[in-house]
Amino acid sequence: MKKIFRTLLYVTTAVIFFSSCSDWLDLTPTDKITDKAVWENESSVDLYVNGFYTYLHQYSPFGTAQANGNMTESLTNTFKYGSYSPGHKAGHPNEYVFNPDLITTQTGGFYSVWSDAYNKIRRMNEFLDAMEKYGAEYPEAVKTKWEAQVRFFRSFIYFQLARRHNGVILYTSLEEMTKDKARSTNEETWDLVEQDIDFAIANLPEAWTGKNQGRLTKYAALAFKSRAMLFAERWQAAYTAADAVIKSNKFELVDDYVQAWKGGNSEAILEYKYDIIGPNHTFDKDYVPMSDGWEFGGLGTPTQEMVESYEKEDGTQMDWTPYYTANATRPPYEELEPRFKATVVYPGSTWKNKVMENSVNGKNGTFMAYREQPMSYGHTTTGYFLRKLMDETLIDVKGIPSTQSWVEIRYAEVLLNKAEAAYRLNKMSEAREAMNQVRARVDLPAKSSSGDEFFEDYRNERKVELAYEGHLFWDMRRWELAH
Template identity: 45%
Template sequence: MMKKLIYIFLVLPFLTSCGDFLDPDPRDRLSDRMFWEDETSTDLYLNSLYTYLPSYGNFGESQFNSGLLTEGMTSMLKYGSYSAGRGNANTIVFNPFFVTADQSQGLVIWTESYTRIRRVNEFMAGIRQYAEYPDDVKNRYEAQARFFRAFLYYQLLLRTNTVILYEDLPESNNKPLSSTAACWDFVEQDLAFAIEHLPVQWSSDQTGRITKGAALAMMSRAMLVAERWEKVREAANEVINLTDNGAKIYELNSSYQAAFQSYFSGNKESILEFRYQLPQPTHTFDRKFAPGGDWANNGGDASPTQEMVEEYELATGGKPDWSAWHGRTTETPPYELLEPRFHASVLYNGADWKGRKIESFEGGRDGYVDYGFQPNTFGKTTTGYYLRKYLDESISDISTTRSAQPWIEIRLAEVYLNLAEACYNLGETNMANNALKTIRDRVDLPYNDNTGDELFHAIRQERKVELAFEGFHYWDLRRWRVAHEELNDVRFHGLKITKAGEVFTYEYVDVDKQNRKFPERFYNFPIPIAEIANNTAVSQISLW
């Protein structure tokens, strides 16, 4: 049997939390029953569900983020291109009427997500129909599958407040939307089952699969969006205190920059990750976002804004006064004085990079180009900065080597921030302040306890800086219902740098050239028209 399976399946040496890779839809070639005749075959089937994790994250090679890191729709990040694909973020913020139920610009993920939910339900139907394993083995398989179903519904609910719930394989396409409360009940129940039946650690031959800690961390994230504060607090505290043989499973990495390495390389901050591995599977993040000087006419798709740079504090605490750079000056910006998270996340003119200095000035090796001057930037920055977070500095030639750094889906710092926000909303001020202090202690920043609105402001600020460019900020602004205030009728900025001899001139420039828009309807994205045509029990979301 195993020999036959090897011939049929495409097997790759990857770990997303597991060992082998399965073509996601092999049942046109092999009887369903065969997947349940031994655990090796079932594992191969289950592995296909693990591939869903990175496609919603920053490294995924899918429609969900092709040309669209969602920070590009906020004050954090500026996409330099206005061409199709690479310029999706600019299309959305400048021309939101282009986002329709037919033209989602990457924001609506309904159809593909439901295809995946069906795959999960098919797997669980197979457990019920064919599996003859002991109950504990069946429960572990179901727990992993239900984790992924919860993850998929979380992604849908992040975008659309009410969805269609499928607990099993439907007999008809016609099923109504469920209430928002029922939707979050469903996610909570799936995650609760996963938490109950997943181990704290897997045996060595199963290393990398979804664990109890990952399910608890996902519960803290999902319940934060659902505003079920007690559930967030409970799950977050369990993650933080989770032990195995008396030793804590997860700890903040002493180095912020090292917090994005793999758990399996010693980074105990990583709770849930997708592991890449040369020669495959790999990704192209460096090719898309590295400074233009790394590979001529390539990279630099999106650049941090001056607004984001100014969110970082001095290494000694408190923000510098940037007013001198809101005009035109030859004074060097205070980059060297900023805290560690800035240096781990942003490349600036003169920063050390791969044995050289970044040259983000006009005519420099990396270069600068005004936004709107040409459809694509060809590796040049439009803000004076480049992303550093996620880039692999060890790749000497990105033109010949693809990227293999892991996608960290959940790390412990997020869990602390989830805990802080939940405790703030529960009136547990001391616990909220302690969580923020823990985050800031890692980068040696001072912290004074806050209360009331000042505490909530501090939580928002720490989420923005600690989780910068990790895919949270746009969704945070939406769930806090402040996106229409912070992202509407605004423009963001950069520093245009010119060099004359050895003197640099820094000029504060508008990198948008027109006002951004965030319409009210963007708080609840639409259902694709084709899906409504196939389901007579649903109608379009309000305002769409």
């Protein structure tokens, strides 16, 4: 979100009071008290709602809910965890990609969120139930804004379930959750996702002020709808939602791609901020090269397959064939387009004032054979390290937690969502225009393709633009390119 969350403890019947800072969405936990007591104070209810905002963190690459804490790109050929140890941010995600027979009833829950999601749904339904019981004294406008935020997050969690399962069990009230229910159809599941988003769109403000800055807005809900409806294959709904965000003129691409995912700018539509005293995260500690003085980084690294997805600065494809041999010279990485350099730490690039070698016995960046060690120990098994999403200003990685923001939705994604929906609706000129706006930011020439050729161009553009932001695996599933 666009203002910092300091600390948060959310339990089912907790009350957490605002601190004295008036211009942050700032959280300080206290002991549990009764559900009824929460509703005796409007600030307490606000803080109750704030508890649901942590779901953005938990389901981000900085959290642990999405795939047991692993980057979901490790379920594609674009990111590799190098160790042989199974478990958290270690060897086995890649094994699922290359050997699906390893997915059994014991291991198949790797990216399952079933229990976690329904716990969260219960909490949100508890809130809505309590609002009916204890919220009569509050103005309808205030209650409607609370409900709109909670229903957005209920939609967000059902979305996590829906893109994993072909229909799920739908609970929209606390009473329902005490009863056995059959799974709903896929269509019914997406109906509820859309209904909750539409309620949020209709009832959230365009902007918040003061201490409420950073809360959900109408445009965040519209942007999320443009994403969700692509998964639902409701092309017109996705198109209309994306188009509404674009035509609002509230957002624009930042000039420098390096700043695009950092938040606090014109591109960030839905953002969650962190703070040094909490909440914070360990993303840098997990993925930095060992040259940072922390021996347990480099857990996962970008692959050559991902590197070859980038075009050259003139929009043509690089011929990588001469560089596949053992005695080959270093590829001319500098010829690749700017997004590559902003995303990948490659041999010869600079990382925190060090020229990276990324080679066997390299001083700055050391190569380790895939699955050679139980942990990666800050080494690379691909010849590359991740740059994107990292905090290059963080020097003491071992001692200081990471605080860079998570941007859940940015404007570039909305443009790409519109491009895909327009393509599905046979609006080819609009599809090209939206995609080419994203390319123009990094001075790549416009694409003029159409039909299947356009969709191939589009898939690669989305892969590159949104690299390592948690999209690719799920996009491949809905395109039926991944299991």
